[in-house]
Amino acid sequence: MTQVRAEEFQPMAEINTTPLIDLMLVLLVMFIIIVPSATHKVPVDLPTGPGAIEPPVHRLDLDAAGRVYWDGAPIAPEALGGRLAAFAADPAEPVLHMNADSETRYERFDQTLAEVSRAGITRLGFVNNGRFASAIDRR
DSSP, X not given: OXXXXXXXXXXXXXXXXXXXXXXXXXXXXXXXXXHHHHHOOOOOOOOOSTTOOOOOEEEEEEOTTOOEEETTEEEOGGGHHHHHHHHHHOTTOOEEEEEEOTTXXXXXXXXXXXXXXXXXXXXXXXXXXXXXXXXXXXX
């Protein structure tokens, strides 16, 4: 066994700065990632006050035979395109709610939806779809 003499060990007068630099770099990366997401803002136009006007809502229904109803009144399939064009041109930005009977043929529903799309209507909602979700859950 070799013996080490005590005079060979001298206290170090320097500080090992490598761990401090590593810590500084980790903190810097964390700040670079966190600060932009904390200061990011998304502008949202919300209605102001209690006098905010609700957009008008119209309803388009399809029954089991494929007949079309606009706000409960039957209309001819040929008149639907004109009604949808006038709807899309309304400056009040109305909302269209579409409801199809569960027995309606999908082809008829698809044709109607294509007419809605061609008219340029972007505010569309489907109503009474709960019965279809329960049918999928039973499978």
